[in-house]
Amino acid sequence: MLFNSFDFAIFLPVVFILYWFVCNKNLKLQNILIVAASYLFYGWWDWRFLSLILFSTVVDFIIGRQLSTKENKGDRKKLLYLSLVVNLGILGFFKYYNFFLDNFVEAFTFMGFEISPRSLNILLPVGISFYTFQTLSYTIDVYREKLEPAKDFFEFAAFVSFFPQLVAGPIERASNLLPQFTKSRSFDYDLAINGIMQILWGFVKKLVIADNCAFYANMIFNSSDTFSGSELFLGAVFFTFQIYGDFSGYSDIAIGTSRLFGFDLKQNFAMPYFSRDIAEFWRRWHISLSTWFRDYLYIPLGGSRGGTGMKVRNTFIIFLVSGFWHGANWTFLVWGGLNALYFLPLLLAKKNRSNIEVVAKGKYLPSVKELFQMSFTFLLAVLAWVFFRAENVGHALDILSNIFSSSFLNIPSFEGIDDAANIGILIVVFMIFEWIGREYKFGLEWAATINRYSRYAVIAAVILFIVLFQSPVEQEFIYFQF
Numbered sequence: 008m009l010f011n012s013f014d015f016a017i018f019l020p021v022v023f024i025l026y027w028f029v030c031n032k033n034l035k036l037q038n039i040l041i042v043a044a045s046y047l048f049y050g051w052w053d054w055r056f057l058s059l060i061l062f063s064t065v066v067d068f069i070i071g072r073q074l075s076t077k078e079n080k081g082d083r084k085k086l087l088y089l090s091l092v093v094n095l096g097i098l099g100f101f102k103y104y105n106f107f108l109d110n111f112v113e114a115f116t117f118m119g120f121e122i123s124p125r126s127l128n129i130l131l132p133v134g135i136s137f138y139t140f141q142t143l144s145y146t147i148d149v150y151r152e153k154l155e156p157a158k159d160f161f162e163f164a165a166f167v168s169f170f171p172q173l174v175a176g177p178i179e180r181a182s183n184l185l186p187q188f189t190k191s192r193s194f195d196y197d198l199a200i201n202g203i204m205q206i207l208w209g210f211v212k213k214l215v216i217a218d219n220c221a222f223y224a225n226m227i228f229n230s231s232d233t234f235s236g237s238e239l240f241l242g243a244v245f246f247t248f249q250i251y252g253d254f255s256g257y258s259d260i261a262i263g264t265s266r267l268f269g270f271d272l273k274q275n276f277a278m279p280y281f282s283r284d285i286a287e288f289w290r291r292w293h294i295s296l297s298t299w300f301r302d303y304l305y306i307p308l309g310g311s312r313g314g315t316g317m318k319v320r321n322t323f324i325i326f327l328v329s330g331f332w333h334g335a336n337w338t339f340l341v342w343g344g345l346n347a348l349y350f351l352p353l354l355l356a357k358k359n360r361s362n363i364e365v366v367a368k369g370k371y372l373p374s375v376k377e378l379f380q381m382s383f384t385f386l387l388a389v390l391a392w393v394f395f396r397a398e399n400v401g402h403a404l405d406i407l408s409n410i411f412s413s414s415f416l417n418i419p420s421f422e423g424i425d426d427a428a429n430i431g432i433l434i435v436v437f438m439i440f441e442w443i444g445r446e447y448k449f450g451l452e453w454a455a456t457i458n459r460y461s462r463y464a465v466i467a468a469v470i471l472f473i474v475l476f477q478s479p480v481e482q483e484f485i486y487f488q489f
Contacts, residue, residue: 010209010260010484011210019267022044023267034191037192056133060167060168066089068163070086070149071146072156083150084150086150087150094146101132101135102136137174137178138167138173141178141181144181145163153182166179166184166188171260172261175261175484178295178299180273187271192268195269197455198266200455200462201266204451204455204466205259205452206263211472212259214473215437216251217251220246220430220434222480224242224246227242227421228396231402231409232405236416237416241427243393243410245427248434251280253484254276254293254484259276276291281365281381284358284380285384285388286361289346304325308321319355322347322351326350327344328343337400338395338403339395341400342394433476451465454466
C-alpha cells in the first residue's frame with residue numbers, strides 16, 4: 008500500500024478511529040490493532056511475504072527471550088549467530104542470490120569455462136532490508152545487555168511491523184521504539200498537528216519535487232546517448248532532488264503518521280544538501296542507516312581509533328557495505344567507494360567533525376565561505392548519484408565522460424526544456440523553505456508553533472500548492488526496491 012494512494016487515504020482514517028475511539032482504553036488491543044493494520048498494509052502489496060516478517064519476528068522474539076536466560080558467553084554467542092544467520096540468510100537469498108550467481112558465471116566464462124547454473128526468478132520483498140536491520144539491532148542490543156528482551160509478543164511484533172516505517176524506514180532502534188509499545192498512550196492534539204504538518208511536507212517532497220523531477224531524470228538517463236554534457240548534468244541534478252524528495256518525503260510521512268498514533272520516531276534526514284562537507288552530509292542523510300552501520304559495524308571494527316591503515320580500511324568497509332545494502336549491482340558498490348574517497352581526506356586530516364552545528368545558525372544567509380562549501384559538497388553528491396541511478400558502471404562512466412566534455416558548455420535545449428525550467432523554479436522555492444526550516448526537524452515544523460488560525464492558513468496553502476503543482480504521473484517510492 009502506497010502513502011500516495013487512494014487505498015491509504017481510506018486505510019489511515021479507519022485505523023486512526025479504531026485506535027483512538029475503540030481501543031484507546033486497552034494497551035493490548037491497541038498493539039494488536041497495530042500488528043493487524045501493519046500486516047494488512049504490507050500484505051496489500053503481496054500477502055505471501057507476510058510469512059517472512061512473521062518468521063523473523065518469531066525467531067528474534069524467541070532468541071531475545073533465550074538470551075535473558077543464558078549467562079554462559081558461548082551460549083549467548085550461539086544465539087546471536089543464529090539470529091544473524093537467519094536474518095542475513097533470508098536477506099541474502101532474496102536480494103543477492105542472482106547477483107552472486109551471475110558474477111560467478113561471468114568469472115568462469117572469463118577464464119574459459121562454460122557453466123549453466125540454475126537461476127531463480129526471485130521477487131524482492133518490499134522493505135526487507137529495513138525490517139531485517141531493525142530486528143537485528145534488537146537481538147544485538149539484547150546480547151550486549153543494553154536492552155531488556157521483550158516480554159509480550161504483540162509488543163515486539165508491533166515494533167517489527169509498525170506500518171508507517173515498515174517498508175522504507177526510518178530503521179528504528181528497539182531501545183527507542185519498543186518501549187513506546189509498552190506504555191499507555193493518550194491522544195495529544197499538539198503532537199498530532201505536528202504530525203500532520205510533517206505529513207504535508209512529506210507529500211510536497213514526494214508529489215511536487217520528487218515525482219516532477221523523476222520525469223526528466225528518467226527521460227535523460229534512459230536516453231543518455233542523445234543528450235549533451237550540460238543536459239546530462241541537468242538530469243543528474245534532477246535525480247539528486249528526486250531521490251531526496253522521494254526518500255526523505257517517505258520518512259516525513261512515516262514520522263508524521265507515527266505521531267498521529269502517539270509514537271516518536273527518530274529524525275532520518277536533516278537538510279543534507281546544506282552540508283558543508285561530505286562528512287556532514289552523511290550525518291544528515293539517511294541518519295538511521297548511517298548510525299546503524301556506525302554502531303554495529305564501524306565501531307566494532309575499531310572505528311577511527313587505530314592507525315592510518317585501520318582508519319582507511321574501516322572507512323571503505325562501512326561505505327562499501329552501505330552501498331551494497333542498497334542493491335545487488337556494482338553501481339552501488341562504486342557509489343559507496345566513491346563516497347569513501349570523498350570522506351577519507353576529512354578523516355585523515357581530523358576534520359570530519361568540523362561542521363556539527365547547523366549552517367549559518369541564527370542567521371538569514373550563509374557566509375561566502377559556507378556558500379562555496381555547500382556548493383562543492385552538493386556537486387560531489389550530484390556526481391556520485393550518477394552511479395546510483397545508472398543502469399551499470401559503464402553507463403555511469405559514459406554519462407560522466409560526457410559531462411566532463413566540451414558539450415557541457417552547450418545550452419540545454421531538449422524538448423520540454425521550458426517545463427523543466429518551471430520544475431527548477433519549484434525546486435528553488437522548495438529549497439528556500441528548507442533553508443528557513445533548517446534549524447527544525449522538518450521544513451514546516453515552525454508552522455506547528457504558530458497560532459491556530461495562522462496554522463490552518465498554512466495547511467490550506469500547502470494543500471493548494473500540492474494540488475496545483477503535483478506531478479500528473481504517479482511514481483513509486485524509489486526505496487521500495489531496497
